[in-house]
Structures are given as structure tokens and as C-alpha cells.
Amino acid sequence: MQKAPSTLLAAITLLVLPVAVYIALYLLPLISIGGLSVDNGALSTRFPALSAHFSDSAEVDDPAAAALLSDLQAMAKKDRAEVGRMFNQELGGMRSLIIDTGNEADEIVPTVAGLTAFDPRWGDPAIWDVVRRNVEPITWRHFQKATGVKPGADGGYSIAPGDDIYLRILLRTFVIGLQVTLLTLLIGYPLAYAVATGSSRVQAIVLMAVLLSFWTSILVRTTAWVVLLQTNGLLNGFLIWLNLITEPLQLIFNRFGTVVAMTHVLLPFAILPMINVMRTIPPAQAQASRSLGAGPIETFLRVYFPQSLRGVAVGGGTVFILALGFYVTPALTGGPGDQMLSYYIADFVRKGLNWGMASVLSLLLLVCVVGLLVTGALLRRAFGWNKAAKPEAEAA
Amino acid sequence: MVRHLKLAAVSAVALFAAQAAGARDLVIAGWGGNYQDAQRDAYFQPFATEKGIKFTETTYLGGLAEVKTMADTGDVTWDLVIVEGADLQVGCDEGLFEEIDWDAVPLKDQLVKDAIQPCGVGNVVIxxxxxxxxxxxxxxxxxxxxxxxxxxxxxxxxxxxxxxxxxxxxxxxxxxxxxxxxxxxxxxxxxxxxxxxxxxxxxxxxxxxxxxxxxxxxxxxxxxxxxxxxxxxxxxxxxxxxxxxxxxxxxYSIDAWAIPANSPNKELAFEFLNYANDAARQAEFSKKMPYGPTNIETPALMSPEDAAELPAGKNIExxxxxxxxxxxxxxxxxxxxxxxxxxx
Structure with a gap:
């Protein structure tokens, strides 16, 4: 008897543990991505003297030059290279400037004039601006670059035309996501309806087709679409054989190819939740509606469709959110104007070694998705959409 | 129950430890496709046979992301990678690649001068x-x-x-x-x-x-x-x-072999670099994949028809x-x- 509470406690702990681990595993990377997006430790810790100098005054004077040189002298050679590479992300040519200056730091007179005599670029205020901005422990440069918002000289903020490139790509990502979601729902709804209400043979055939493609790797399905849609592909060959066209159509490396392939890849994610919801709708309701005098269309629109909307919402939401993170399919079937945000995130990690920018872009996407979900939830509450099916059901 | 858990934990730990401690195969990262196929035939396979070792291949798509991660985490999973010149130099400056001790490279005098890099051995002219x-x-x-x-x-x-x-x-x-x-x-x-x-x-x-x-x-x-x-x-x-x-x-540009810093197989990887400098090996590779050799004695070992396909001589005038x-x-x-x- 006495042991019972402690056993219970142990059992609860054991049960809660996986959830805690799961949440931690989910949250930790998020926190580290958030940190990476503003962390400037790699630069600030390597410029202690210069950082101290600039916290007192923003002046580029001889003490600043001396601080810069002493910091460069104190750095290991490979640290100078890394620091230079990071500066180079802001202003081309700074990598070689930092490395050269660091290598010769012992010989340079520690004044602004001495630095300028070594390399005239040190007389350029733009170089010093980059250095001053980047010796602080926290940096907003990745956020500024990702949003295009730049602090102006007068303290205000502005977006220069053309600098909003990642916002445009974000918008494109959402547009493609919406196009794919709409298509999967339009194609998926009748299929799900067939599975939920059709004869057992129809059910088996449709479900098998959906599951087979669900179990096939994304890469394989995407490549299959390349084969189907390319210039001498099956579809163009078929259309030419039918004499519908004389020249092959450009069906791939554009938005059409991207949306078609993504729709196919994501279709099961729309269909399966819809099937689940549709199966819970009792067929007796439709019969009741018909017996009360409603036609088949009215019965569908007023009795069946409102109740299936929950499945549409779940399927559509899943497809939309999955589509936002797509990378391989647009890369293989899209053109330069169809690449989504993930493509640029990968590009920054892989080619640029710029994890700050990659983190900011990931956060941008995450914030937008969370924002959308919250807005959706608020709207639902405000308009009582989650009860939408109820009055209809009562009417039936 | 508890005893079973303990047993499971101990064996799991033992399993991981065994994996970490056991020397792994030589891991080589290349650019994939027929380029890597030719490297396998001309270099990887005969080298492995000669040394009596096993090797594993992986694909590399450029940049320094993987090598930087290996250096930052200390978990160096590649022993050799063939990189472009710019990545080689940036990685070398930042300590991501092992420095080459050129005094210990026997065939140094046979290599074109652009192949001799502080952290890499130029191997392929593209x-x-x-x-x-x-x-x-x-x-x-x-x-x-x-x-x-x-x-x-x-x-x-x-x-x-x-x-x-x-x-x-x-x-x-x-x-x-x-x-x-x-x-x-x-x-x-x-x-x-x-x-x-x-x-x-x-x-x-x-x-x-x-x-x-x-x-x-x-x-x-x-x-x-x-x-x-x-x-x-x-x-x-x-x-x-x-x-x-x-x-x-x-x-034309040069791809070079480099060894990620602190690779556990770096001695073996270094032997591989010497192996890849060999004129006969390079001729074997260039015959299959007509990229240019970095050993100046290689073209003499090739037929004129094969040599005519290389980025060399009048092709790059x-x-x-x-x-x-x-x-x-x-x-x-x-x-x-x-x-x-x-x-x-």
C-alpha cells in the first residue's frame, strides 16, 4: 500500500518522459536556429579591443586602427580567414583585405594613416562601417538582408527596390503552395468520395492507386514526371501523334511542371484525411434528405459537403504546409522562376557557408506558417466555422 | 523489468562504443555520375586492392558545408574529397583541410605548378x-x-x-x-x-x-x-x-583532392594522393573520362585520339x-x- 504513490509517480514520469524528450527535440533546434540568426559571436569575440573602442565612440581614429591591428595580431591565422569570409558576405573584397592586413599586422604603423598607406581601402568609410557594425555580439544583418529593410542615415527604415528578393520568393512559395493545395483538393475530393461511398471494388482500386504512389519515394515520382513531360516525353509524343500539336510544348522547367509534379506528390496527403472524415458521414442522412424531397445536388451541397469540410480543411492544411517546404520537386521540374524558399536556404548552407542567412530564412517561413495557423484559428473562433456543419445537420 | 532495461542500456552503449572505436573504411566524396565511375575504376578500386582496404563512396555537390560541419563537431566522416580551387583555398585558410607536406610527395616534380596547393593536390583539369x-x-x-x-x-x-x-x-x-x-x-x-x-x-x-x-x-x-x-x-x-x-x-579549372582536417584515416588518404599523382593512373582515368591530367608525363601514355579530347594543348588555345x-x-x-x- 505504501509503495503505491511512488510507483504511480514513476509510471507518470515514465509516461511523460517521451513527450518531454519529443518536445525538447523539437524545440532545441528551433532555439538554436533562432540563436544562429542573430549570433555574431564568431566576430565579436575575436575583436575584443575594437569592440571596446567602438562601444565608447563611433570615431574611426588612431586608437581604432591600433585596436584593429592588435585584434588581428592576436588571432590565429585560420580565425582571420573565417572573420574575413564573414565580412566578405557584406562587402566583396574584405576577405583578402583582412587576411593581408592580418599577415602584415606587425609591420603596419598602428594609425589610420598607417593602415591606409598599407592598403588604400582602409581609407574607405564603407569598410569601417562594415567592421563597426559587425564587432557587436548580436547582429541584425541577416534579418536586414532577408527582409531588405535597411536602417537609413536619418534613423528611419527603408526597403530599396530589388532588395526585397527573399520576400518575393516567400510570396512565390505561398502562391505555389496555394496552387498545389487547390489542385490536390479539386482532384482529391472526388477520389476520396469514391473511396468513402463507392462499391468495395472501386474502393480497393482507388485506395491501392493512392497508397502505391504514397509509398513511392518523392524522388522517383518527380523523375517520372520529368520523363513524362519533357520535350520528347510521353505526353508530347502522344499529343503529336494525335495531331493536336506539331511542335512539342514546353511542359517542364516552368510553373506548369512544378505544380503538376508537386500536386501528384502531395495528393495522398489530401485524399487520406478526406476519406477518413467522409467515412464518418452516415449514408442514412443522404437517404433521409432525399426522402424529405431534396434533389441529389441539394442533398450533396447541404447535407454531405458541409460535413466533409473538416476533412478538406485537414487535407488542404497538410498539403499546404508540406508544400511550403518543398525543395527537390521544384528543383527538378521547375525553372529559375519556380524555386521556393527552401532552395535558397539550402544554397546558403551549402555554397555560401552562411548559416545566419539560412536560419533567418527558415525562421521567416516558420513565422509565416505559425501566423497563418493562428489567423486561421482566430477566424474560425470569430465566425464559429467549426460549428458550420451543425445547423445543416439539424436541417437534415 | 529494471534488470532488462539495464541490460538493454548496457548493450546499446556497448554497440555505439564499438561502432565509434572500430576503424571505419576509407570514405571518399566525389562529384557523382560518370566522373566518379571513372575515378572508381582508375583510382579507388585498384588502390583499395593494392592496400587490402575497403572504401566507401559518397556524393559531394560543392561548397564547404559538410567539411565545416565535420570540423565544428569533430565528427570527421570523410577522408578524401575532390574540391574546386576556390573552396580548397577558403577551406585551407580556415583550417578545414589537412596541410600537405609537399616534401613527402615523391612525384611533386611531375605535376603542373597549379596542382601544387597548400592543402590539396590538383588532380583533374576540367x-x-x-x-x-x-x-x-x-x-x-x-x-x-x-x-x-x-x-x-x-x-x-x-x-x-x-x-x-x-x-x-x-x-x-x-x-x-x-x-x-x-x-x-x-x-x-x-x-x-x-x-x-x-x-x-x-x-x-x-x-x-x-x-x-x-x-x-x-x-x-x-x-x-x-x-x-x-x-x-x-x-x-x-x-x-x-x-x-x-x-x-x-x-579550364582544376579540381583537387583534399583531406578534411583530423580525418582518422589521414595517413591512408595521403597515400591515396600519391597514388592519384601517378601518370599511368591518370592516363587510365583520362581515357575513361576525358578531363585533363595534372601529371605532365600522362599525355605521352595516351593514344593521340584520346589525348585530343582533353582540355589541353590546342583545345585550350x-x-x-x-x-x-x-x-x-x-x-x-x-x-x-x-x-x-x-x-x-
Missing amino acids: GTGLAYNKDTIGEAPANLGDFFNTEKWPGKRAMRTGPKFNLELALMADGVKPEEIYTVMNTPEGIDRAFAKLDTIKKDLQFWDAGAQPVEWLAANNVVMTFSYNARITAAKREGKPLEFLWVNPI TGLFFSDAFWIDHNDAISERWNNWVTQ
Whole structure:
């Protein structure tokens, strides 16, 4: 008897543990991505003297030059290279400037004039601006670059035309996501309806087709679409054989190819939740509606469709959110104007070694998705959409 | 119950420990496709047989992300990787690659001087230029300018993603002499000029990531012309595909073998570097994959027909030697402009 509470406690702990681990595993990377997006430790810790100098005054004077040189002298050679590479992300040519200056730091007179005599670029205020901005422990440069918002000289903020490139790509990502979601729902709804209400043979055939493609790797399905849609592909060959066209159509490396392939890849994610919801709708309701005098269309629109909307919402939401993170399919079937945000995130990690920018872009996407979900939830509450099916059901 | 859990925990720990402690195979990262196939036949397999070791291959797509992660986490999972010159130098400066002790390299005197790098051994000379499908193109293009002639050759054109190589090729197509390319590119007007030239075919452009892609696209007629690596085209030609590489104003660059810093197999990897310097091995590789050798004695071991396919001799008389130094300094700024240009 006495042991019972402690056993219970142990059992609860054991049960809660996986959830805690799961949440931690989910949250930790998020926190580290958030940190990476503003962390400037790699630069600030390597410029202690210069950082101290600039916290007192923003002046580029001889003490600043001396601080810069002493910091460069104190750095290991490979640290100078890394620091230079990071500066180079802001202003081309700074990598070689930092490395050269660091290598010769012992010989340079520690004044602004001495630095300028070594390399005239040190007389350029733009170089010093980059250095001053980047010796602080926290940096907003990745956020500024990702949003295009730049602090102006007068303290205000502005977006220069053309600098909003990642916002445009974000918008494109959402547009493609919406196009794919709409298509999967339009194609998926009748299929799900067939599975939920059709004869057992129809059910088996449709479900098998959906599951087979669900179990096939994304890469394989995407490549299959390349084969189907390319210039001498099956579809163009078929259309030419039918004499519908004389020249092959450009069906791939554009938005059409991207949306078609993504729709196919994501279709099961729309269909399966819809099937689940549709199966819970009792067929007796439709019969009741018909017996009360409603036609088949009215019965569908007023009795069946409102109740299936929950499945549409779940399927559509899943497809939309999955589509936002797509990378391989647009890369293989899209053109330069169809690449989504993930493509640029990968590009920054892989080619640029710029994890700050990659983190900011990931956060941008995450914030937008969370924002959308919250807005959706608020709207639902405000308009009582989650009860939408109820009055209809009562009417039936 | 508790005893079972303990047992499971202990055996799990033991399993992981055994995996960590056991020496792993030599892990080699290459560029995939027929390039890596030829390396396997000419280098990996005979080296492994000779040493009585096992090796594992993996694919590398450029950049330093993987190597940087290995250095930061201390979990070095690659022993050898074949990198482009710019990545080699940046990685070397930042301590991501092992430094080469050149005094211990027996064949040093046989190598071309650009192959001798502080952290890498140049192994493969790569030509980049215009390629086309001769069965479907009609009249064959004669120079880089024809790549930009969409009236005579309508249709999609492919190039490598990102600004590297493409700006140089665009400027040469615009009439800049190879020897003046980097002088021009060092000025903002030069970069503007390159982008202006690319603008003329922008709506027809398609970009590739992996060297195998343009070959497939050409063969399948998805693009009418492409910038591509020379040997990928020649290798496809030997497989019976009707592809041609144009040896007018090609760019040539050197890929080098490098050892990620603190690789547990670095002695073995170093032996591999020496093995790959051997003229006979390089001839074997260049026969299968007609990239150029870095050992000056290699061409003498090859038939004249095979040697004629290499980015060497008269093939690169109008060529441009790719500047790693230029791109190390300017890649960030120009890539940003490139991304902006592509999305506009």
C-alpha cells in the first residue's frame, strides 16, 4: 500500500518522459536556429579591443586602427580567414583585405594613416562601417538582408527596390503552395468520395492507386514526371501523334511542371484525411434528405459537403504546409522562376557557408506558417466555422 | 523489468562504443555520375586492392558545408574529397583541410605548378564550355556568341546555377578577350555588361546543379544548348549519344583532392594522393573520362585520339584559366546580385 504513490509517480514520469524528450527535440533546434540568426559571436569575440573602442565612440581614429591591428595580431591565422569570409558576405573584397592586413599586422604603423598607406581601402568609410557594425555580439544583418529593410542615415527604415528578393520568393512559395493545395483538393475530393461511398471494388482500386504512389519515394515520382513531360516525353509524343500539336510544348522547367509534379506528390496527403472524415458521414442522412424531397445536388451541397469540410480543411492544411517546404520537386521540374524558399536556404548552407542567412530564412517561413495557423484559428473562433456543419445537420 | 532495461542500456552503449572505436573504411566524396565511375575504376578500386582496404563512396555537390560541419563537431566522416580551387583555398585558410607536406610527395616534380596547393593536390583539369546535340541542332554553333543567338537557335539553354563560369562565358560571347576577362570583371561596369548579355536570353535559361543534368537534358532535347563540363559530354558521346563539345573559348579549372582536417584515416588518404599523382593512373582515368591530367608525363601514355579530347594543348588555345582568387573575393556580392537577377 505504501509503495503505491511512488510507483504511480514513476509510471507518470515514465509516461511523460517521451513527450518531454519529443518536445525538447523539437524545440532545441528551433532555439538554436533562432540563436544562429542573430549570433555574431564568431566576430565579436575575436575583436575584443575594437569592440571596446567602438562601444565608447563611433570615431574611426588612431586608437581604432591600433585596436584593429592588435585584434588581428592576436588571432590565429585560420580565425582571420573565417572573420574575413564573414565580412566578405557584406562587402566583396574584405576577405583578402583582412587576411593581408592580418599577415602584415606587425609591420603596419598602428594609425589610420598607417593602415591606409598599407592598403588604400582602409581609407574607405564603407569598410569601417562594415567592421563597426559587425564587432557587436548580436547582429541584425541577416534579418536586414532577408527582409531588405535597411536602417537609413536619418534613423528611419527603408526597403530599396530589388532588395526585397527573399520576400518575393516567400510570396512565390505561398502562391505555389496555394496552387498545389487547390489542385490536390479539386482532384482529391472526388477520389476520396469514391473511396468513402463507392462499391468495395472501386474502393480497393482507388485506395491501392493512392497508397502505391504514397509509398513511392518523392524522388522517383518527380523523375517520372520529368520523363513524362519533357520535350520528347510521353505526353508530347502522344499529343503529336494525335495531331493536336506539331511542335512539342514546353511542359517542364516552368510553373506548369512544378505544380503538376508537386500536386501528384502531395495528393495522398489530401485524399487520406478526406476519406477518413467522409467515412464518418452516415449514408442514412443522404437517404433521409432525399426522402424529405431534396434533389441529389441539394442533398450533396447541404447535407454531405458541409460535413466533409473538416476533412478538406485537414487535407488542404497538410498539403499546404508540406508544400511550403518543398525543395527537390521544384528543383527538378521547375525553372529559375519556380524555386521556393527552401532552395535558397539550402544554397546558403551549402555554397555560401552562411548559416545566419539560412536560419533567418527558415525562421521567416516558420513565422509565416505559425501566423497563418493562428489567423486561421482566430477566424474560425470569430465566425464559429467549426460549428458550420451543425445547423445543416439539424436541417437534415 | 529494471534488470532488462539495464541490460538493454548496457548493450546499446556497448554497440555505439564499438561502432565509434572500430576503424571505419576509407570514405571518399566525389562529384557523382560518370566522373566518379571513372575515378572508381582508375583510382579507388585498384588502390583499395593494392592496400587490402575497403572504401566507401559518397556524393559531394560543392561548397564547404559538410567539411565545416565535420570540423565544428569533430565528427570527421570523410577522408578524401575532390574540391574546386576556390573552396580548397577558403577551406585551407580556415583550417578545414589537412596541410600537405609537399616534401613527402615523391612525384611533386611531375605535376603542373597549379596542382601544387597548400592543402590539396590538383588532380583533374576540367573544361567548361558550350555543348550541343548535333542531331537536332541543325547548323552547329561556331562560337560562344551563338549560345546567345535565340533567333537562329530558338529554345531553352542551360547553364550551371550561380554566377561562376557564366559571367566569364557571357563576357567572352560579348567579345571580351580571354586575357582581359578578369580585368573587365573587376569593374562594376564589367559585371553590368555580363548581366546585360545574360539578360538577352534570360527567359530561355534553365539552371543545373549536378554535372550529369545538362548531359541528360541535351540528349533528351530538353535544351538546345548548354554550358557543360567537357568530359561529361565526351563520355556521353562514347556511349552513342550525338553530343558535341565546342573547343572555342572554354574555361579550364582544376579540381583537387583534399583531406578534411583530423580525418582518422589521414595517413591512408595521403597515400591515396600519391597514388592519384601517378601518370599511368591518370592516363587510365583520362581515357575513361576525358578531363585533363595534372601529371605532365600522362599525355605521352595516351593514344593521340584520346589525348585530343582533353582540355589541353590546342583545345585550350582560346581558353581562359578560371580565377579562384577573383571568386573568393567576389562570390558573395555577385551571387546576391545573381539571385536577385534570377528572381526578377
